[in-house]
Amino acid sequence: MTDPKRRLVDRLPKGHAVALLAFLVLVLYPAFRPYDTYYQTVLCITFLLGVQAVSWNIISGYAGYVSLGHSAFLGIGSYTAAILAERSGVNPLWMAPIGGVVAVVTATLLGLVVLRTRGHAFVIITIALLLSAQIIAVNWRSLTNGSDGITLDLPPWSRDIQNMPFYYLFLGLFFLTVLFSALIRRTKLGTGLVAIREDEGKAAAVGVNTTRYKVTAFAASAFFIGVAGGVYAYFLTFLNPVGAFTILGSVTIVLAAMAGGRGTLYGPVVGAFIVGIGQEMATVYGGSSSRVLLFGVALMLIVLFLPAGLLPTLDGWWRRRHTTGTEYQDQAGALGAGTLQVRDRALASVVVSDAVEAGAPAALPMLEVKGAAKAFGGITAVDGADLTVAAGSITALIGPNGSGKTTLFNLVTGAMKADAGEVWLDGTRIDRMHPWQRGHLGLARTFQTTRLFTSMSVLENMVAPLPDARWSTMLKPSVAGHEADRARELLEFVGMARFVSQPAGSLSYGQQKLVELAQVLMLEPRLVLLDEPAGGVNPSLVGRIVEIVRDLNRQGVTFLVVEHNIPMVLELCDPVVVFARGKAIAEGPPQTIREDPVVLDAYLGDEWRPPAASAAGPGASTDATQEVR
Amino acid sequence: MTELVQAVVLGLLIGGVYALMASGLTLIFGVMNIINVAQGAFLVMVAFFTWWLWRETGIDPILASVVTTPLMFGFGWVLYRTVMVRIRGWSPSMSVLLTFGLALTIEGILNITAGNKFKSATPSYFEESFRIGSLSFPKAQVYGFLAAVLVLAALYVVLTRTWTGRAIRASSHNPSGAALVGIGATSTAALAFALGSSTAGVGGSILSVLYPFFPASHYDWISRLLGIIVLGGLGSLPGALVGALVLGLAETLTATYGSLRWATLVFYLVILAVLLFRPQGLYGTRLREDVAA
Numbered sequence: 001m002t003d004p005k006r007r008l009v010d011r012l013p014k015g016h017a018v019a020l021l022a023f024l025v026l027v028l029y030p031a032f033r034p035y036d037t038y039y040q041t042v043l044c045i046t047f048l049l050g051v052q053a054v055s056w057n058i059i060s061g062y063a064g065y066v067s068l069g070h071s072a073f074l075g076i077g078s079y080t081a082a083i084l085a086e087r088s089g090v091n092p093l094w095m096a097p098i099g100g101v102v103a104v105v106t107a108t109l110l111g112l113v114v115l116r117t118r119g120h121a122f123v124i125i126t127i128a129l130l131l132s133a134q135i136i137a138v139n140w141r142s143l144t145n146g147s148d149g150i151t152l153d154l155p156p157w158s159r160d161i162q163n164m165p166f167y168y169l170f171l172g173l174f175f176l177t178v179l180f181s182a183l184i185r186r187t188k189l190g191t192g193l194v195a196i197r198e199d200e201g202k203a204a205a206v207g208v209n210t211t212r213y214k215v216t217a218f219a220a221s222a223f224f225i226g227v228a229g230g231v232y233a234y235f236l237t238f239l240n241p242v243g244a245f246t247i248l249g250s251v252t253i254v255l256a257a258m259a260g261g262r263g264t265l266y267g268p269v270v271g272a273f274i275v276g277i278g279q280e281m282a283t284v285y286g287g288s289s290s291r292v293l294l295f296g297v298a299l300m301l302i303v304l305f306l307p308a309g310l311l312p313t314l315d316g317w318w319r320r321r322h323t324t325g326t327e328y329q330d331q332a333g334a335l336g337a338g339t340l341q342v343r344d345r346a347l348a349s350v351v352v353s354d355a356v357e358a359g360a361p362a363a364l365p366m367l368e369v370k371g372a373a374k375a376f377g378g379i380t381a382v383d384g385a386d387l388t389v390a391a392g393s394i395t396a397l398i399g400p401n402g403s404g405k406t407t408l409f410n411l412v413t414g415a416m417k418a419d420a421g422e423v424w425l426d427g428t429r430i431d432r433m434h435p436w437q438r439g440h441l442g443l444a445r446t447f448q449t450t451r452l453f454t455s456m457s458v459l460e461n462m463v464a465p466l467p468d469a470r471w472s473t474m475l476k477p478s479v480a481g482h483e484a485d486r487a488r489e490l491l492e493f494v495g496m497a498r499f500v501s502q503p504a505g506s507l508s509y510g511q512q513k514l515v516e517l518a519q520v521l522m523l524e525p526r527l528v529l530l531d532e533p534a535g536g537v538n539p540s541l542v543g544r545i546v547e548i549v550r551d552l553n554r555q556g557v558t559f560l561v562v563e564h565n566i567p568m569v570l571e572l573c574d575p576v577v578v579f580a581r582g583k584a585i586a587e588g589p590p591q592t593i594r595e596d597p598v599v600l601d602a603y604l605g606d607e608w609r610p611p612a613a614s615a616a617g618p619g620a621s622t623d624a625t626q627e628v629r
Numbered sequence: 630m631t632e633l634v635q636a637v638v639l640g641l642l643i644g645g646v647y648a649l650m651a652s653g654l655t656l657i658f659g660v661m662n663i664i665n666v667a668q669g670a671f672l673v674m675v676a677f678f679t680w681w682l683w684r685e686t687g688i689d690p691i692l693a694s695v696v697t698t699p700l701m702f703g704f705g706w707v708l709y710r711t712v713m714v715r716i717r718g719w720s721p722s723m724s725v726l727l728t729f730g731l732a733l734t735i736e737g738i739l740n741i742t743a744g745n746k747f748k749s750a751t752p753s754y755f756e757e758s759f760r761i762g763s764l765s766f767p768k769a770q771v772y773g774f775l776a777a778v779l780v781l782a783a784l785y786v787v788l789t790r791t792w793t794g795r796a797i798r799a800s801s802h803n804p805s806g807a808a809l810v811g812i813g814a815t816s817t818a819a820l821a822f823a824l825g826s827s828t829a830g831v832g833g834s835i836l837s838v839l840y841p842f843f844p845a846s847h848y849d850w851i852s853r854l855l856g857i858i859v860l861g862g863l864g865s866l867p868g869a870l871v872g873a874l875v876l877g878l879a880e881t882l883t884a885t886y887g888s889l890r891w892a893t894l895v896f897y898l899v900i901l902a903v904l905l906f907r908p909q910g911l912y913g914t915r916l917r918e919d920v921a922a
Contacts, residue, residue: 066722068666068729113901117908120664120863123725124855128897131852139890247848251733254726289745293737299730303723304715 015266019178026171030164040163044235046276047170051228052249053256053268053275054177058184058221060254061263063214064197065115065122069130071249073103073222076133077229078239082150083143085234092152093169096230103226104219111215118200118210130245137241149240152233166235173231177224182265184220188466191456191478193217195464197263198453201415206465207439207523213474251295252279258302261309270311364427366391366527366558372411372421372431373582374404381407383582384421389527391426394549394559396569396590399579400602405562406448408579409529413445414438425527440468442526446533448562450512454505458496458515461504462487465522483522490518493548495541510537517545527558534565546572570594578602631763636885637878638764642774644877646835649777650850651857651869652784653828659801659864660821663713663724668829669851670732675701675833676750676842677743683750683837690750690838691772698780698830705826709819717818732847739844749841773835780831784824788866797821801864853893860900862913871911875899 030040052070060066077099085092106129114125137144144150157165184190192213195203204210233239256275261267282294306313367389374382382404389395397405410416412423414435423431430438444465452461463479491497494514499507504515513536520528530549534542542565549559549572563569569576570590578586578593580602586593593599654668675697683690712731716723754768788794799807800817808814836842836850857876861868876896883892903911 060722064720064722066725068725113904114908119909120658120721120725121859121904121908121910123664123722124852124859125900127848127852128856128900131848132894132897135890135894139888251729254729258726289740290737292733292740296730296733296735296737300712300727300734301730303727303730304712307719307723 019266019269023171023175027168030167034164037163040167042277042280044163044166044170045280046272047167047174048228048232049252049256049276050174050269050272051170051177052225052253053260053272054174054181055221055223055225056253057257057262057264057268058181058193059214059217060221061257061268062185062190062193062197063217064263065214065218066254067126067218067221068123068247068250068254069126069128070221070225070253071247072126072130072133072245073107073225074229074232074249075137075239075241075244076103076106077226078233078244079137079144079150079229080226081230082152082233082239085152086150091156092230092234096227096234099230100223100226103222103229107222108215108219111218115214115218116211127247130247130250134241134245137245144241147241149238149243150233152237152239154237155234163235166231169231170228173224173228178265178269180220180224184217185265186477187475188463188478189213189216189474191460191464192466192474194263194456194460195453198455199451201435202447202451202453203464204435205413205415205439205445206520207436207468208464208466209434209436209469211434216474248292248295251299252276255295255299255302258299258309259306261311261313264309264311267309267311271309274310364391365389365424366393366426367412367560368422368424369408369412370422370424372408372423373419374407374411374416375419380582382411382418385579385583387577387584389558389560390575391558392553392556393575394553394561394573396573396576397560397562397579398564398566398569398576403579404582405579406531409445409531409562412438412529413443436466437469439466439523442524443529444520444523444525444527445529446513446516446520446531448531448535450509450516452504452507452512452516452519454503456504457501458491458504458507459484459487459500461515461519462491462522465519467523487518487522490521491515494518495544510541513537514541514545517548521552525557527560528552530559530561530563532563533561534563534568542568632885635764636881638766639770640878640881641874642766642770642877643839643880644874645774645781646777646832646839647853647857647876648870648873649781649828649835650832651854651861651873652781652866653825653832654854655858655861655864655866655869656784656797656828657822657825658858659866660797661713661717661724661818662721663822664721664728664855664863665822665825666725666728666851666855667731667735668728668825668854669847669849670735671701671704671826671829672833672836672850673842673844673847674735674739675830676837677739677748677844679834679837680748680750681743683752689752690834691769691776694776694780694831694834697834698827701830701833702823702827706819706823708826709822713822714815714819717815732851736844736847743844745844747841747843748837750837752838755838769838773839776831776835780828784828787824793817793820797824849893853896856896856900859910860903862910865910865912868910868912 026043030036033039052074056067056070077096080099080102081092081095084090084095084098110125110129114121138147155165184193192203192208195206195208196210196213200210252275256271257268258271259274260269260271279291282291286294302309308316365388367387369385369387372382372385373380385404385408387397387408397408399405407416411418411421411431414430414433418431421431422429425438425441425443428441430441430443453464456464459479463483466473488497488500491500494517496511496514496518499511499515504512507515513533517530517533533545533549537545546568549561553559561569561573574589575587576590576593577584578596578599585602586596586599588596650668650672654665657663657665657668679690679693679697682688682693682696712727713724716727752769754772757768758765759768759771788798796807796812796817797820799810799812800814800821807817840846853876857872858869859872860875861870861872879896879899880889880892883889883895887895907913
């Protein structure tokens with residue numbers, strides 16, 4: 001049995017080594033064949049396509065927001081450099097970086113408008129961007145010379161060396177773009193982008209400022225294309241609106257990235273060579289008129305039959321041929337693990353919890369919900385609910401299905417906006433904040449149906465949460481040092497340490513629950529909302545979860561638990577709040593709640609016999625974990 | 630004043646046609662979460678077919694929608710059953726890419742079969758107008774508007790008064806719930822896709838009279854239609870109606886007081902302005918997603 005971690009380490013540099021070798025060959029090629037002008041030109045176009053496909057991959061591959069108008073940035077870069085060069089008389093190549101800057105500014109402004117929400121407006125606006133850019137280029141004649149276009153001076157260098165300078169410029173830009181993409185993927189920004197692609201709501205819940213991430217990715221995906229646009233304008237020495245803002249340019253970008261493998265580092269690189277050389281051959285052998293048809297059919301075939309792209313498909317095929325041993329959960333390890341230590345932020349509230357325990361009047365409740373309301377169409381899920389969670393407590397929230405518990409969670413974490421009411425976290429009003437801002441204040445939650453980032457490894461899932469909003473945090477390496485150690489430590493506590501390098505999606509439901517619990521602890525939360533932590537987890541591990549919650553609570557972390565496992569609730573939590581029809585109908589210590597006629601009527605029902613089951617704690621027997629129906 | 634009234638009326642007339650075209654797109658999105666980027670190509674394809682039919686037989690182009698609508702219904706149904714069904718349950722971005730590929734394929738086929746030239750159907754009333762006082766209404770626009778409103782009304786009746794319509798709406802609100810009460814997801818989706826495509830039948834026939842077109846025109850059309858549904862809120866039929874009227878008005882008002890060349894740009898600026906204040910569009914809603922299986 002090979003160690004999967006080691007295999008991964010072995011494989012990565014191999015990919016880089018192949019890429020580096022290919023790069024060296026391309027660097028040396030013109031030295032050996034300096035007069036192959038035709039092939040050099042084809043390669044120039046391929047490198048240009050590579051710059052674009054790799055850049056596109058940052059927003060559309062990593063973050064999953066498909067852009068169909070990305071060639072607009074090439075046109076924007078071209079026009080910027082050409083216009084500036086024409087007006088100033090300076091060589092366009094010096095203006096190319098400014099083209100990149102203008103592309104970035106355009107992307108940022110557009111992104112700030114359309115990337116604030118989840119969803120599909122983005123792809124549509126990118127098409128609009130391309131067409132708008134063309135309209136402007138045609139009609140703003142004083143700036144762009146309209147449909148007549150702009151003609152640039154020929155390059156000053158000798159005709160003997162022909163395209164050689166362009167060859168190296170494009171190759172250099174291509175190299176830099178790949179390097180840039182690789183760097184992004186290695187930072188927390190990269191992990192966050194993949195998290196957004198996998199599950200944007202969840203990403204926001206673990207502290208990822210999704211808007212900033214997406215806008216940054218969009219801006220980053222525009223820069224090198226804009227720079228390349230300036231070089232390209234000089235390469236062509238002529239540009240007009242139809243040529244500069246062609247949708248076919250976008251098509252080749254999409255096709256290249258899709259063919260090679262969207263979302264991977266080298267997929268778009270490989271794809272650029274396939275599509276760049278393929279389209280040249282198609283033009284030579286099939287004529288340019290059939291290009292549209294060819295691209296269309298190719299795109300459809302790729303989506304239908306090779307949706308992941310070439311590299312991931314080959315990789316998957318390789319893995320199936322070389323399977324590794326299966327890891328099992330380290331239950332004994334989990335059960336035997338000692339006390340879990342929490343750190344700084346949680347400890348800050350220990351003082352408060354001591355005060356509560358001592359019976360002194362609590363300074364501020366950890367969570368206070370005042371008159372929260374939320375309706376879906378005609379159904380009022382939460383109806384003027386009030387809820388107070390004392391600092392240092394383990395408060396339970398129980399109630400029949402559909403009583404509004406999960407919706408209340410959503411209002412507290414910001415996954416949804418309340419129609420009315422206020423939410424206060426430790427003295428700060430949070431109901432107008434973004435979910436990630438609430439996360440940064442120390443609010444964390446787990447989900448009823450687990451929401452891990454399924455294509456990421458367990459370890460990557462663990463380091464995806466962001467504890468603060470600093471840019472420097474965003475640009476740190478994603479899996480490194482202290483944080484990775486902490487992640488491993490937390491995984492050990494839930495018995496999942498052997499799974500660090502497995503994809504989270506391959507874990508069982510119960511295992512995912514455990515990883516998700518460990519994951520939100522990475523935020524160093526002060527208040528953790530647990531949505532049915534025991535659902536689907538085996539009884540002895542329920543006991544372990546109870547222990548972990550107690551440990552953390554003793555160190556100052558406050559909990560609010562939604563759970564149907566009544567014995568567990570009664571054993572673990574105090575106070576218990578009972579929810580029905582969108583508001584709290586009773587609150588008190590477990591003993592009182594168990595005998596409250598209102599609660600029995602609304603929720604527990606006549607069949608509930610308190611004395612029989614309360615003796616048996618959770619984990620003591622399987623009977624005790626039965627769910628109340 | 631006359632100028633303004635004239636512009637507003639013309640804007641509403643063309644807006645009605647846009648509304649019909651966009652309703653199919655938003656219907657398909659609402660039920661299946663598919664952004665059908667090929668809807669513009671459908672329109673242009675039908676416009677070519679209508680033009681050919683009109684030239685060969687002299688059948689009135691707008692009246693030809695009696696033929697093209699059922700044809701597109703069948704086309705949509707077959708397309709869903711053979712191609713679109715394969716990507717069911719995938720992320721919507723894959724549907725964008727697939728239908729984008731489809732749009733290019735249609736464009737490529739039209740390039741080869743119909744030629745890369747501007748065409749326009751010109752029936753006898755092509756350049757005539759109705760006159761009311763000092764206002765004039767081009768007959769083609771009036772007929773086109775009437776046909777569009779008729780089909781929109783029919784679509785509304787189908788969606789609200791028939792079992793099929795209720796099934797489609799149920800699926801768009803809650804697919805798994807609809808499946809539980811016996812609404813077959815695939816057949817409902819196929820019907821919705823077919824209905825959405827059929828609006829391109831009428832729309833394309835009307836288009837052939839109102840605007841000159843050539844194979845690559847579908848980019849203009851799809852970006853207009855997508856703009857409409859982004860403005861109105863993706864998946865919302867009332868949103869598509871309002872968005873379409875806004876586009877119609879933006880175009881005629883810009884053409885009257887500025888220049889037609891900037892009309893599309895003005896519309897995009899309106900969209901951006903709306904998105905700035907309502908990121909989900911005018912009628913867009915955000916539903917709870919945490920429990921969606």
